Structures are given as structure tokens and as C-alpha cells.
Amino acid sequence: MFMTMGENGLDCQLREMDTEDLPQVLIIEQACYPQPWSAQMFQHEMDNHLAHLVVCEQNGQVLGYICFWHVASEVEIHNVATKPTCQGHGIGGKLMTSVLNYVANHKVNSVFLEVRSSNTPAIRLYEKFCFKPTSLRKKYYADGEDALLMEWRQEPSGFGKKER
Template sequence: MNPENIIRCMTEADLEQVLVVEQLCHRAPWSEAMFLNELANPLSRIDLLWRGRDLAGFLCAWRVCEELTILNVATAPKMRRSGVAHALLEQVLHRNLQTGLESALLEVRPSNAAAIALYRSFGFSEIDRRLRYYSDGEDALVMQLLLTEHGMPGKNCLKH
């Protein structure tokens, strides 16, 4: 991980900056209430990646039993292509592997080639397509990462 990166759990004090990044990144951004619901949900965790004083990105995921569901990933536009989403995903997967994670699941727009390439580099594969999933009518690709019985990713994805 880049020594300039600091990854920590989101608090309500971070909400204003998170909302700015969310608005810049998504066609159908989450509302303030949605983030507050995630902060109150014991299954949910939102990890933030900071570079200096700048919020570079975040990843929101639910952990239910042995499965991680990645709900929202965003990288500030000026920080894209600098390893932010990679660092967040790597950190979240490593942390959850230590506590028995067996699989991770997410949905992604087929038009988001950069995100799909990132997820594939970690060993995620497409398992389904949800038709007209997003509010603008775009489908969602459902991608899954299965882990081996030894708790390591099937493609050594965390050894980047």
C-alpha cells in the first residue's frame, strides 16, 4: 500500500466529504440518509482512504456470515487510476479473510470497464446479469470472488 494512504472506518463526521465524492462519482448517488443508515447498520462498514487531507475514495460493504457484499465503491475523480480502489479492495478482503470469509459479491455497470478490470484482477468472475437494474435502465453484472478452503483467493489475487 502507498505510504501516503491512510485507510480508516467512516464516522458521521466524514459524511460531508463522502457525499461530495459520491455526487461526483455516481449517476444515481446515495443520499445522506442512505449513508447514515449504513453507519447505523451493524453488518455494514464504510472504509475511507485518505491521501493527506483529501478523501481519495471509499468502499462500503456488508459482512453476513462468510460472505462479503460490496455495495458501493467510489474514487474521487482527481485520484482515479492511482490505486485507490485497489488499495481499498485489498484492505477489505485481507481484513475479512482473517475472519473466515468464503466469498465476496458485487454488482457493477457493464459500462464501467475500469471497475470490471479491477475486480477481475482480484479474481472476481461474472456469475449473473440483472436486467435494467439501475435507475437509468442499465443492466448490472453480478461478480463473485470464491476463496479456497485455505482462505486464500483462488487466483492469488491478494499478492499484487
């Protein structure tokens, strides 16, 4: 899964995450989340045949990543993050596009994710990709914050109505 992106935002390449990426991924993870995943959690995902992990890199530097599972006709996005200094430069959109391109090629009907209810920039990003809120999990996170569940569904007339 190699792509070069540069039209809108930073020029970067998307590829599968590997073990050598973990030091950079962990720095991003710790900068972005109050309860970050550990190296063991990422390694477990890389070893899981259902999981897909993609990094966006530029000149050997990881700018962001996304982790998702493909189970039956559904995809679940489990983790997505962008290096804080690169936020707002289209990396998150490129990572989401990589998932929806995967979806288009693998007979997937729906994509699910959860996001902190206070994470307005992420919610806006997901809404741009036609994700809709479906429910709220009260006090879901360890710090008591709610999780907003969101879903993207394959539309009969095409791919979620989002220009890719």
C-alpha cells in the same frame, strides 16, 4: 483499521468512515454515480452493525471509500468510489485490498458485488482481485443499464490466488 499505503500509488491512510467524512464522501458519490446515495443512506450504513465503511484519506482529504456488509460467511460490497481526480492511482485497489484483508481474518467464503455493465475500469479492477462474473441483471439501474454480478470465492489452496 489503520494502514498507510504508499508503495504503489498515492500515499494514504485507511480508516473507518465517520460522520465528519460525509461532506467529502457525498461530493465523491455525486461525482461518480448518476443515482448517488444520500447522506441519510450513508448514515444508515454507519449505524448498521453488519456494515463496514472504510475511507482512504491523505492529509485530511477523503480520496475514496468502500462500504460492505458481512453477513454469515459472506461479504457484499455495496458501494465503492474514488475521487475522480485520484482515479487510476491505486486507491480502488487499496480499498479492495482492505476488504480482502478483512475477509482473510473473518472466515468469509465469498464476496459479492454488482457493477454497471459499462463500468469497464471497475470490472477490470475486480477481475484483478479474482472476481468472476456470475450473472447479469437486465435493466437493473433506473436508467435501464444492466448490472453485472461478480463473485470472489475462497479457494482451498489459498486466498483467491491474488498477490496482496
